[in-house]
Structures are given as C-alpha cells and as structure tokens.
Amino acid sequence: MTDVATLPPGYPVQWEADVVLRDGSVAHVRPITPADAERVHRFHARQSEESIYMRFFAPLRQLSDRDVKRFTNVDYVDRVALVATVRDEIVGIGRYDRVTRNSAEVAFNISDHFQGRGVGSVMLEHLATIAQEAGITEFTAEVLPQNRKMLSVFSDAGYEVERSFEDGVVSIRFEIKPTERSEAVRLSREHRAEAVSMRSVLFPDTIAVIGASRRPDSIGHQILANILGAGFNGAVYAVNNEAMEVLGLAAYARVTEVPDHVDLAVVAVPAAQVLEVVEECAEAGVKTLLVVSAGFAEAGAEGAELQNRLLHTARGAGMRVIGPNSFGVINSDADVRLNASLAPELPPPGHLGLFSQSGALGIAVLASAARRNLGISVFASAGNRVDVSGNDFMQYWIDDPQTHAVGLYLESMGNPRKFSRIARRLAATKPVIVVKSGVSSYGVPPGHRARQTRVRPEAFDAMLRQAGVIRVENVHQMFDVAQLVVHQPLPKGRRVAVVGNSDALGALTAEACVSWGLEVTHGPVSLPSEAKGEQFSEALAKAFADPSVDSVLTCFIPPLVTPDEDVATAVREAALTSDKPCLATFLGMRGVTAQLSGSDSEPEGRREVVPAYSMPEDAVRALAAATRYAEWLGRDRGIPVLPSGIDRAAAERVVTSALETHPEGRKLTLEEVTELLAAYGISLWGSVPVRTVDEAVAAAEALGYPVVVKSVAPLLRHQPGMGGIRVDLASEGEVRAAFAGLNDRLAPLAANTFVVQKMATPGVPCVVRTDEDPLFGPVVSFSVAGPPTELLGDIGHRIPPLTDVDVSDLISSVKAAPMLHGHRGAAPVHRAALADLIARMSVLADNLPEVASLVLNPVNAHPGGVDVLGAEVTVAAPPRRKDPGRRSLT
Structure with a gap:
C-alpha cells in the first residue's frame, strides 16, 4: 500500500487493490500520484514504437515533463488515473476524463511485456466501478482500427459496445452499468486467474527448499526429505548458505543462484530471516511462496507487523503466498507426486480435496483420512492465511477432474461474501463439506486476518445453505459425509x-x-x-x-x-x-x-x-x-431480484447528506427515512406525534378513522402484547378515552410518548431488517413479530445479493411461517407482496453499505398486501467491504 504520509490531498486509498492476472501472478492497482512522474517516463521509454503510436496516434518517443505532469496530477473526481505496478514499476496505466455529467473518455496504455495478461481488463473493471460511484454512466474511447487488442478489451468485457468509424479512428461508446453478461465475464476471469495461480503451487516444475538444513529434526530438512521421499517428478533444489550438500542434493547459498526458474519456493528459515528470503525470491522471479516458518502474527504485535511486510513485499513482486505457519501442500497426482508438507508420507491418491487452515489440525485431518483409507487428490494448509485461502483452492477445484468432493476445515473466514459466491459455483458440480465451529471473534486464531462479526451464528449457517454447502460439526462427521459422496x-x-x-x-x-x-x-x-x-x-x-x-x-x-x-x-x-x-x-x-x-x-x-x-x-x-x-x-436457483422503480441516486443523496453533517453516523429522521425507503419503492405509513389529547383528536380527524394511538417510548417499543397501544378507534370519544387511559398508565414510567396512525388491515405483524456487518457485509433478516422474534429468536437470515428463490426460502425458514399461510382458518397473507418488500430491502442493503441498520417493524402482512407501519434507519461510514464489485485480493 502507498505510504499515506506522501499522498496528495484527496487520494482515494480505498481504490488500491492487489489483483491476480491471467497468468496467476499478482499486480498492484492504485491511483496515480505526482510522485509517479519518473515511473511514467521509464514506462514510456520501455514501450515499443507501435505501442506508443497506438496510444497517442503519434510517434512520441519521449514524453515532455509538461505532459507527464498533466498525466500524474488528477483530481480523482473528473480526472481519474490508475496504475498497475509490479515490483514498484508501472506495467499499465488506465484513465478517464469526464466529458459530460454522465460520460467520460477512457484510455489505456499497457506495457509490451505485460500485454496478454489481462491488465487492461482489470483496469477497465476498476475504472468502471469508480466512475459509477462518481455518477458516470457511459464510457467513450477512440481507438485505431489496427489496435485489435484494445478493441477486444471493451467488447470482451461483456458490455454492449457501439462502434463508429470516422477519419481513420474507431469511436466506441458503451454503458458501464453492470449487466448479467459483464458480471459473468468478471467472475469468470477472476476464477480463471485465481485457479491458474494455484497451479504453480500444485503442479510446479521446480521447487526450491530455502532453509533445507542437514539437521534431521529441522523443518527444512523434513520437508525436503518428504518431497524427495514422495518421488516428486520435477526438479528439487536445496538452498542452504552453510552447507555444500543436503540429502544428496547440491546446496545453493541463495535462491538467486539456483540454475533454473523456481515455481515454488518453500521457506523454512527463522521468521527474522524471512523478509530477506522473500526479497531474494522476488529477484529470482519465483512464482509462489510456501512459508512454513512460524513466529508471525500468531506470536504477537511484532510478528503481525512482520507478517504484513511479508505480504506487501511478496505481492509487490507479483508472488502469491501460502502461510506463514503453514503445514504444507500435497498433490497425489501420479504425474506430480508432490508432498511439500510435514506429513511423512504421501497419502494414497483419491478424489477428495482437503483444505485446513491449521497445521496441527492438518495433521489430524490427514491421519483421519488415512485411518479410513480415503484417498486424497489435493491437501493444503493455509496457516495464518495472509494471502492464499480456501477461496483460492476452491477456484482451482471447480475445474479439477481429479477432485470429486471437497472438505474444508475453517478456523476463520476473511471474506464470507466471496466464499459464498465461489462455494455456490463449486457446489453446483461437486459436494463441499465445511467444518466450522463458530464465527465469533473468540473462534479466530491468533495471526488470522479476519474482522470481528456482529451477526448471529444462524446467519453463517444461512450463508452456507444458500451456497449449497454441507456444514458439519467436526472432522469425524466431515469424513463420514466425504466417504459417502466420493464413492456413492x-x-x-x-x-x-x-x-x-x-x-x-x-x-x-x-x-x-x-x-x-x-x-x-x-x-x-x-x-x-x-x-x-x-x-x-x-x-x-x-x-x-x-x-x-x-x-x-x-x-x-x-x-x-x-x-x-x-x-x-x-x-x-x-x-x-x-x-x-x-x-x-x-x-x-x-x-x-x-x-x-x-x-x-x-x-x-x-x-x-x-x-x-x-x-x-x-x-x-x-x-x-x-x-x-x-x-x-x-432445485431451481432462481434469478437475481431486480425490483422496478428504484432510484439509487436519490437514496444516496439522503445518506450522503446525513453523513456530511454527522460523519460518525446517526439515526435518520422520520422524513429522511420516508425519503430513503421511497427511493426503493417502499411506502412508509405516516404517523403523527401527539402530546395532548386534543392533538390526538386532531391527528385522527386528519388521518381518517379508524386509527390507533400507541406509545413509541423505547421501554415499550416492539414489545409483545398490547400494553402500549389502543387499536381500532372509530370516533373522537374513543380516541380521547384511549389517550387518557394510556397516559395515566404510562406517565409514571416516562413512556407516555405517543403517535396516532391510521388503523391497518388486520394481518400478521412481521419484522424485516438489514444490518451491515464488518465481516459479512449486508445481512437481511426476517421474522414474525412478537414472541417468535423477542422470546424465541425465530429469525431467518440471508446474505445479499439474493435470488427470488432465496427470498422465498427466507420467508419459509422461520418456524412461525405457518402464520402467514392461513393458520387456524385465517386468510393467507399476500406472500408475493411480502417477497417484493424483502427483495427491495436486500437490494437497498447491497447498494448502500452506509446503511448500518434498517428495521421495518412492524410490517403488517395481510391478504391484500403489506403495510410498513414503522421504520428506523441508522447510517454510518461503512467499513470497506471484503468483496467489492471489482477483482481484488483482500
């Protein structure tokens, strides 16, 4: 990440991202800064004459300082530029300049050495997301007709591209709003890139064990012995600066001296030496690091800082990292026979893919599989999961013909939204079995990069069910299921x-x-x-x-x-x-x-x-x-919910206005809540605050009889029973009597804060809410109001984005659902109207992370529709979501 102290005013740190390119390597995408001037000069000097002409329509062999200053000084609003870097050198530049309120001209310049790796596609994806946040809906570009690579960047992204040809230039225009096709393209590219990045781990041609000691009790010695003992089919090199030979192999003092390109470097040196080793691996062009060394974030604050520097150095050099504190990886494929782990023997080949975060539990997992004679295709331990996680291996397993089922032992989860998205795709082709004991912060082991969560464990269960994942309680149960789904x-x-x-x-x-x-x-x-x-x-x-x-x-x-x-x-x-x-x-x-x-x-x-x-x-x-x-x-998976009549811009104005005056966040006023909900097609019933009986009568006359008088004091709000409300008041006299009775009863409790509201059609009171969780992002919940919610915790949860089937399942998931379907002779509620309301809430929650909490209570569901009788909204500056609408490693 860029040094914050040197950043220009307005620099959007949140736009920075590490991304996996088409070849499995990593690049860093960030906004351009004036400090990049010299890097831009070097980048341009390395470009071929053809590439320069394609970008500038002229043979500009050298850029002037004035041009470079203009390129590197942007306002990050109307003029935006991103750079992709590897080893702190620019390998791609993408920019847009706003032309009209809703339109911007976009241009790219990709390094000759990185063309074909998907850099242009990544930068278009990121620029489009940034532009949408700025209110831009359309990109235009001018491209020479012979620049087929750039023309394909636009057309292959899934957008509906309009082209025209004039004066020897192709003019391009397309809307940047995500479409079903463009989203499918983005996710497919992410899948392919991350799956490819795992191949250098599981199918390396060359392995270097750095720290391969001659001492039999050392970790480096054991891993080298296990690699050789399994009969690895590639080349193996020992790196040890104190020995001439280890286990019959010539030892090299540094990885840079190895006379071969290294795909996988196993790092088994003391933690204090790891950063130096990582820098040498970067110089040697190593693709992936497997760090088995301990002493990082699991050891305390100093180790956590060392772990962050490890990640930053490795990603800056384009490398993926497994670990640190990893147990290792295994691939039993007969053409590979890879046992780069602490397991003394290569498990028998089979069709179960296994992933474990913990090294100690990895030993238990492999031992349990061995006792059951259950063959393994791939095993991986992520250790502290600083980079590579179960998500990456799931991406690989989607297309792996040798893996018929997947077992995951998860101690923590860094990106549940991405996990859910990938797991759903994997589960559509092969069973996914997850052992996860809990999701609270108490269950996160030291060293794991994971945010705390405020959601109930039931929300995690719901996420797994949405994704088709089989959740079990322990390793024993995981193998009970695995041996069935693999063989039967x-x-x-x-x-x-x-x-x-x-x-x-x-x-x-x-x-x-x-x-x-x-x-x-x-x-x-x-x-x-x-x-x-x-x-x-x-x-x-x-x-x-x-x-x-x-x-x-x-x-x-x-x-x-x-x-x-x-x-x-x-x-x-x-x-x-x-x-x-x-x-x-x-x-x-x-x-x-x-x-x-x-x-x-x-x-x-x-x-x-x-x-x-x-x-x-x-x-x-x-x-x-x-x-x-x-x-x-x-089952039918359904289609994503896309309710009509949504004005996202209007809702964003409400939220932005509230946070401008209260950056720390606050509750919205009744008028703001009404406006926010209306932007998403949700009508909030009016209520009139009253302080006296005469005001209550006047409000009733204005609203029209029958009405209700109810207390909105926090002491009684949403409590079961009718202690704070009088309903079906059809005359002035009834309103006066109701107000007086409630006031006499509640004044001693300081709960005599009243509103008058139109009497709703008799129905089933429900609660619909959304919460923005630091870990899960938006969580939508549904329940039947009263005792099912307050006393029994009968609440259903789902993680947006939702399909119509997800919404229907959410409604049916609560035990009190029969009350909606004509319980004891009552007329069934209008289920389609209730589903539409939940769909609108889910889209609102997905679109607006600033909405920290939104509670509709009560929602009166009846045969004729649904009425939203009460609502509360709290907005706050949101944490950065872990799964943004653009490719990013988190």
Whole structure:
C-alpha cells in the first residue's frame, strides 16, 4: 500500500487493490500520484514504437515533463488515473476524463511485456466501478482500427459496445452499468486467474527448499526429505548458505543462484530471516511462496507487523503466498507426486480435496483420512492465511477432474461474501463439506486476518445453505459425509430401506432416519443372525429393486456363523447392481475397507466402494446431509431480484447528506427515512406525534378513522402484547378515552410518548431488517413479530445479493411461517407482496453499505398486501467491504 504520509490531498486509498492476472501472478492497482512522474517516463521509454503510436496516434518517443505532469496530477473526481505496478514499476496505466455529467473518455496504455495478461481488463473493471460511484454512466474511447487488442478489451468485457468509424479512428461508446453478461465475464476471469495461480503451487516444475538444513529434526530438512521421499517428478533444489550438500542434493547459498526458474519456493528459515528470503525470491522471479516458518502474527504485535511486510513485499513482486505457519501442500497426482508438507508420507491418491487452515489440525485431518483409507487428490494448509485461502483452492477445484468432493476445515473466514459466491459455483458440480465451529471473534486464531462479526451464528449457517454447502460439526462427521459422496451416487429422494441382522440395530437405524427427516419405506428388515451370504444378497436385492426406495442402509452385527467377508461381499455386489446409494454399518468398522471395495478388474467408472460406519447414527447423519445436498442440486436457483422503480441516486443523496453533517453516523429522521425507503419503492405509513389529547383528536380527524394511538417510548417499543397501544378507534370519544387511559398508565414510567396512525388491515405483524456487518457485509433478516422474534429468536437470515428463490426460502425458514399461510382458518397473507418488500430491502442493503441498520417493524402482512407501519434507519461510514464489485485480493 502507498505510504499515506506522501499522498496528495484527496487520494482515494480505498481504490488500491492487489489483483491476480491471467497468468496467476499478482499486480498492484492504485491511483496515480505526482510522485509517479519518473515511473511514467521509464514506462514510456520501455514501450515499443507501435505501442506508443497506438496510444497517442503519434510517434512520441519521449514524453515532455509538461505532459507527464498533466498525466500524474488528477483530481480523482473528473480526472481519474490508475496504475498497475509490479515490483514498484508501472506495467499499465488506465484513465478517464469526464466529458459530460454522465460520460467520460477512457484510455489505456499497457506495457509490451505485460500485454496478454489481462491488465487492461482489470483496469477497465476498476475504472468502471469508480466512475459509477462518481455518477458516470457511459464510457467513450477512440481507438485505431489496427489496435485489435484494445478493441477486444471493451467488447470482451461483456458490455454492449457501439462502434463508429470516422477519419481513420474507431469511436466506441458503451454503458458501464453492470449487466448479467459483464458480471459473468468478471467472475469468470477472476476464477480463471485465481485457479491458474494455484497451479504453480500444485503442479510446479521446480521447487526450491530455502532453509533445507542437514539437521534431521529441522523443518527444512523434513520437508525436503518428504518431497524427495514422495518421488516428486520435477526438479528439487536445496538452498542452504552453510552447507555444500543436503540429502544428496547440491546446496545453493541463495535462491538467486539456483540454475533454473523456481515455481515454488518453500521457506523454512527463522521468521527474522524471512523478509530477506522473500526479497531474494522476488529477484529470482519465483512464482509462489510456501512459508512454513512460524513466529508471525500468531506470536504477537511484532510478528503481525512482520507478517504484513511479508505480504506487501511478496505481492509487490507479483508472488502469491501460502502461510506463514503453514503445514504444507500435497498433490497425489501420479504425474506430480508432490508432498511439500510435514506429513511423512504421501497419502494414497483419491478424489477428495482437503483444505485446513491449521497445521496441527492438518495433521489430524490427514491421519483421519488415512485411518479410513480415503484417498486424497489435493491437501493444503493455509496457516495464518495472509494471502492464499480456501477461496483460492476452491477456484482451482471447480475445474479439477481429479477432485470429486471437497472438505474444508475453517478456523476463520476473511471474506464470507466471496466464499459464498465461489462455494455456490463449486457446489453446483461437486459436494463441499465445511467444518466450522463458530464465527465469533473468540473462534479466530491468533495471526488470522479476519474482522470481528456482529451477526448471529444462524446467519453463517444461512450463508452456507444458500451456497449449497454441507456444514458439519467436526472432522469425524466431515469424513463420514466425504466417504459417502466420493464413492456413492447421490440420493434421489428421502426414502430409505433398512436391512440388517438385528431387530435392535434395525430399530435404532430407523429411529435415526426419522429424527434426521428421512422416511423409512422398506423395512426395517431383520435377518437371523446366522443367515448365510445368499440370504443377505436376496434381502438387499429386494431393497434395491423397491421403486419406493432411494437409498439403502445396511446394519450388521458381526455374525457368529457367516464370516464378515461374506456379508461385506454381498453388500458390495448388491450395491454394484443399482444406481442407489448404499451405506453399511458394521460395528467397529469405519471407512473404506478392502472387503467393501471393488477389485481392479471391475468396469471403470462404476461406484465400487460401499462406505462403512461403526454406528448407524453416523451413517444416517451422513446420508441425511447427502440427501439435502442432492435436493439443493435439483432445485431451481432462481434469478437475481431486480425490483422496478428504484432510484439509487436519490437514496444516496439522503445518506450522503446525513453523513456530511454527522460523519460518525446517526439515526435518520422520520422524513429522511420516508425519503430513503421511497427511493426503493417502499411506502412508509405516516404517523403523527401527539402530546395532548386534543392533538390526538386532531391527528385522527386528519388521518381518517379508524386509527390507533400507541406509545413509541423505547421501554415499550416492539414489545409483545398490547400494553402500549389502543387499536381500532372509530370516533373522537374513543380516541380521547384511549389517550387518557394510556397516559395515566404510562406517565409514571416516562413512556407516555405517543403517535396516532391510521388503523391497518388486520394481518400478521412481521419484522424485516438489514444490518451491515464488518465481516459479512449486508445481512437481511426476517421474522414474525412478537414472541417468535423477542422470546424465541425465530429469525431467518440471508446474505445479499439474493435470488427470488432465496427470498422465498427466507420467508419459509422461520418456524412461525405457518402464520402467514392461513393458520387456524385465517386468510393467507399476500406472500408475493411480502417477497417484493424483502427483495427491495436486500437490494437497498447491497447498494448502500452506509446503511448500518434498517428495521421495518412492524410490517403488517395481510391478504391484500403489506403495510410498513414503522421504520428506523441508522447510517454510518461503512467499513470497506471484503468483496467489492471489482477483482481484488483482500
């Protein structure tokens, strides 16, 4: 990040971002400053004559100081320029100059050495987002027709580009408002770039172990030994400035002396030496750093500062960083055989991708997989997660044909919005299983870059459900699910057959099915304990053939007569004849066993392994998780909500005006709240504050009978019951009596602050709210008002942006939802109107991070629509969101 002390006035620090380019390397994007003058001169001097002519339409071999001063001195409002830098040298310049109130001319100049890496696309993306914030809606540009690369930057970005040709120049015009296509292009480019950046980690041609000691008990020695012991198929170099050779390899004093290009550098030196090593890696052109060294942010404030300098140095040189304090990475691919980790052996190859933030837990995760004979495709430990996170590996796993399911052990989450977005895409193709014990600040380990969150844990659960992620409570449950979804087809429904050789075990299994929402439609079938293998085969064949069965659960106590192998063979062979999933409970057996695995001679591509569980409850829990995931896969995801009649500019004026006078934030007045909501098509019912009975009568006359008189004192606001309100007042006399009664009762409590409001149609009172969370960003919540909200915490949550299906699910997620659908003979509420209100709230929350809190309470839902009877809004200067509308590493 730029040194704040040297920044010009008005410099927008929030525009700075590290971005992954098309080749997987990293560049830093930031606003230009007058201090960049010499860098601009050097940049221009390195450009070819062709590139100079394409940019300036003239052979300007040298820029004048006057030109450079004009280029580098901008106001960051009407004249904006960004530079992309690598190793503090400019590799790209993008700028716009406002031409009219809504239009600006845009231009780019990309280094010859960085063309084709996506620098121009990134800068267009960032400039478009900045311009929209300034009220610009359209970009124009003039490009020479032979400049096909720049022409493709505009057209390939997903915008609707208009072109005209005049006087030998192509004039371009396009609206910069994001479209479905432009968003798809942006996310696809982000995905490809971040996935490519992981390939240098998982498929390196060359590895250098820096700190490869000759001492067997040192970390560097162990990792080098593990790399060599796994039979890594690339070149390996030892870097040690105190030895001539390590483990039979010639040792080099510095990585810059290695006679090869290094893709992956494993850094295993004391923390105090890491920065010097990182700088040498930058000089050597290393692509990725795997820092296993400890002693960084987990060790205290001094270590945290060292960790920040590590990140800044590495990203400034275009490198990705795994760690520090990482356990390592593993790729079991036969063409790679990479074990750059502290695991003494390369796990058997398989189809489960694993990610763990903790090194110690990484050991436990791999050990648990080994005990179950569960093969691994890729394993990675992020350590302190200073740069590379689970999001990056998920981007890789989306397209990895060797990975059929993914398990993530998360101790913290730095960017939940991006996680949700990537996880949803990954889960659409393969199961994603997450172990996350909590989201509070107490659960964030020392050293992890993570903001504190104020949301309830239920919001995190809701985010995972939105994304189709399977959440489990521990590693044991993660592997219970993994061994099922890796080796068996997904269930097509909730109907289950139970077959076993014990009445008690069958009943226990059936009860577990019911408790997890599964339906036992076949059995429990209990064979005699002395039954032969043929009897087991016959019973299982009937279960698989039953059209009312979607999954088969087998549960066996080790028989006294029939050998275990015969039963296991019967289970496996019966499962091979069907496309229905099969799970086996053999008391004392867990994982993928030889008896339940197919032989190498069986047809390729068939599900040959039946997962075994030691207890039926484990099997049923795993089956229920897989069933819910299959249901999510089969559901319509919906379309993003885009309510009509939204005036975002009007809403922004309300928020900006409030923060101009109170930068620290404040509650909006009733008039401001009404104006803000109206900008998003939400009508707030009027209420008239009254202090005397005569004012109450006058207000009632103005509003029209019937009316309500209610206290708005904080003591009684939104409390269950009717202690502070009188309803359905149809005359002056009723208003006078109601006011007097309430005043006498509430004055001793200092709660006699009243308003008069029009009487609403009888309906179901609801609460709709949004909160801007430092970690999650906007969170939308819905509940039925009164005891369900206040006493039972029956509140649903979703993370915008929402689809129409998300909104519908949010309404149905609360236990009190039947009250909306005609409970006990009441007429159902207008669900579509309620959904439209929530959709508008979600878009408002997504658009306006300055809205710290917005509560609609009560929302009266009735058969004819919804009425917003009360609203409170608090605005504040927002924290920078972790997933902005442009590519950025956070």
